[in-house]
Amino acid sequence: MFPLPTPPRLLLSVLVLLCSVLVTAQEEMPVSSTIEEATVFLEGAQVTRTATATVPAGRRAIIFTGLTADLDPESVKVSTRESGFLVLSVSHRMNFGTPPEPGPEVRELEARVETLDFERDLISTRANIAREEEEILRANRSISGQASGLAAEDLERAVRFHRERLTEIRMNYLRWNRQLDSLAKVRESLMKQLAEMRGKKPQKAQSEIVVITEAERSATADFRLSYLVPEAGWEPYYDVRVTDISQPVNLRYRAKVSQDSGEDWEDIKLTLSTGDPKGSAVAPSLEVWRLYGGSRPPTYRPLAARDIRSGYRSVSGRIFDANGEPLIGATVLVQGTTIGTVADVDGNFRIDVPMEATALTFSYTGYRSSSRPITGGRLDVLLEDAAEFLDEVVVTGRARSRKQRRDERISEEDLSLDYSPPPPPPPPPAPAPVPTTVYRQATTVSFQIDLPYSIPSDGKERDVEINQHQLPAHYTHVTVPKVNEAAYLTAAVTNWEQYDLLSGEIQLFFEGTYLGRSYLDVSATEDTLNLSLGKDPNVVVERTEITEFRKESFLGGKVSQSRGYRIEVRNRKEQPIRLLVKEQIPVSADNEITVKSEISSGGRLESESGMVRWELQLPPQREVKVSLEYTVRAPRHKRIYLD
Structure with a gap:
């Protein structure tokens, strides 16, 4: 019989189907990309x-x-300058990958674990048979004890048989328990090795950006992708150095930059911005405030900041048995997927799951599997033993607990999979100044670092130099000897707004010596930026009481008390200084109490506050003395304490 010819229509359908399959296989075209810029x-x-x-x-x-799983899907933007095709849509999806194929070492360990489990099942079967035989022997013993007419010789033989057989069964129990104990210890060691090998290459989720294009003809295009990541930021801080009070303040504007976005930034163009991508750009509005009986004013709440969301969430926890012991190598799977991980030597696990995932499945050989709903970021799971053999056959108390066996094993610190990072190294020395371009927008300021930077994804802070400024300043030594006999150097900077400063920590250096830390609060600063540069040891202050002016007298129902103080300031510097001395006298809060004062020349009294100020110019290697005296008069029945 000859074959019938194929109908042309059927052949055409097959060809169309084949072509469509080939086209479908080529529809998704993976493309790798490189990080070029990061605006922090x-x-x-x-x-x-x-x-x-x-x-x-x-x-x-x-x-x-190959994009980080931590990116915010709502922030993804794709652009190109090529006009030879259309971009129909841009979407985001998660790629949790496929579980890696186990290597030969892993397969060998798994085979050994299966062999151990088979031996354990054999021992369990023998023990179950022995337990049934023991029950039969006990039943026969009861029957024989009740039977009459049994010869003494037959009875003795039956008793001896029961005794020998029961002894053999009980000895088997002891031997099997020892064998089970040995098998469990070997199996636990193998599971520990398996957990270590599987944990060396954890399955990591990644984001993918899907761009649907339509083109009349093939074209080559350059694409730019941008997206937001939450685990990054920068914090301003400053080095303030004064070499000499005749020189301007040297201010080094610096930043501590860190990121843990899941992808390293290598040789990128770095920009530091004062903007807030989470804040709302919409100005608030007011409602009509209508009054009527029992009405209340309208309530206004600040607009909540938008969280930067990623396409997945992390779930962690611990898997253990009824005794609280960890189940090393227990399997964790996202229900309905192949996404999974294994527990480490402490029973801890961590897994990245899709946002739409609802449950996790936990399993371990010899234990009942369990599915738990994902209700939060942590799940601690107790797995129940699938076989109750040990509880039924153990007849002595010699078996060691899992905890005792665990204490006899090698140190878990040597094989732990839950690696703890080493202590951070000491901070690196400050980098050399780098060129920076400042861009001022309507509401933000951006500092573009003009040299490439590399910032790994490890969460550690890296120093980045932003700028250096020579700030013209007016220096003043301020002393409050009633509180502290020391002179503090301050620098007053005007027109400071042009330097785009933010609130941050200050490290102070004066004449080459580190003085300590301070804080720059620009929100509390007005037209003049006042920097406190710490104590100046070359300006010596001494405050002493004028003893001959210390008096107390009674006259006409009044008590008079007098005090006086002398303040000496010595300038041991080679330059003249501008000095501000602050003191105070008491202020009366009662019409029957009066205060009279005498202040040395140059002093200015603020009557409402009682503050006294001397503004002086002190030449080098010279000293100045100022003094104040005051007398307080009050009725005798109103006791006044001046000391």
């Missing part, structure tokens, strides 16, 4: 990637792969 905000960062891809003719899906 005070909280969060915007990462910009670039990629070059050939866009084929027709409708295709270009997949930008």
Whole structure:
């Protein structure tokens, strides 16, 4: 019989189907990209990637792969200058990968674990048979004890048989318990090795950006992708150095930059911005305030900041048995997927799950599997033993607990999978100044670092030099000898707004000596920025009481008390200084109490506050003395304490 010819329509359908399969297989075109820029905000960062891809003719899906799983899907932007095709849509998806194929070492360990489990099942079966035989022997003993007419010789033989057989069964129990104990110890060691090997290459989720294009003909295009990541930020701080009070203040504007976004930034263009990507850009509005009986004013709440969200969430926890012991190597799977992980030597696990995931499945050989709903970021799971053999056959108390066996094993610190990072190294020396370009927008300021920077994704702070300024300043030594006999050097800077300063910590250096730390609060600063530069040991202050003016007298129902103080300031510097001395006298809060004062020349009294100020110019290697005296008169029945 000859074969019938294939109908042309059927052949055409097959060809069309085949072509459609081939086209479908080519619809998704993976493209890799490189991080070129990062704009770091005070909280969060915007990462910009670039990629070059050939866009084929027709409708295709270009997949930008290998992106961090922590990016905010709502912030993704894709742009290109190529006009030879259309971008129909941009979307985000998570790629949790496929579980890696186990290597030969892992397969060998798994086979050994299966062999141990088979031996354990054999022992369990023998023990179950022995337990049934023991029950039969006990039943026969009861029957034989009740039977009459049994010869003494037969009875003795039956008793001896029961005794020997029961002894053999009980001895088997002891031997099997020892064998089970040995098997459990070997199995636990193998599971520990398995957990270590599986944990060396954890399955890590990644984001992918799907761009649907349509082109009449093939074209090569340069793409720019940008997105927000939450785990990044920078904090301003300053080095303030004064070499000489005749020189301007040297202010080094610096930043502590850190990021833990899940991808390293290598040789990128770095920009530090004062903006807030989470804040609302919409100005608030007012409602009509209508009054009527029992009405209340309208309530206004600040607009909540938008969280930077990622396409997944992390769940961690611990898996243990009824005794609280960890189940090393227990399996954790996202229900309905192949996304999974294993517990470490302490029973701890951590897994990244899709936002739509609802439950996790936990399993371990010899234990009942359990599914738990994902109700939060932590799940601690107790797995129940699937076999109750040990509880039924153990007849002595010699078996060691799992905790005792665990204490006999090698140190868990040597094989722990829950690695703790080493203590952070000491901070590196401050980097050399780098060129920076400042961009001022309507509401923000950006500092573009003009040299490439590398910032790994480890959460550690890196020093970044922003700028240096020579600030013209007016220096003043301020002393309050009633509180502290020391002179504090201050610098007053005007027109400071042009330097785009933010509130931050200050490290103070004066004449080459580190003085300590201070804080710059620009929110509390007005037209003049006052910097406190610490104590100046070359300006010596001494405050002493004028003893001959210390008096107390009674006259006509009044008590008079007098005090006086002398303040000496010595300038041991080689330059003249501007000196401000602050003192005080008491202020009367009662019409029957009067205060009279005598202040040395140059002093100015603020009557309402009682503050006394001397503003002096003190030449080098010279000293100055000022004094104040006051007398307080009050009725005898109103006791006044001046000391």
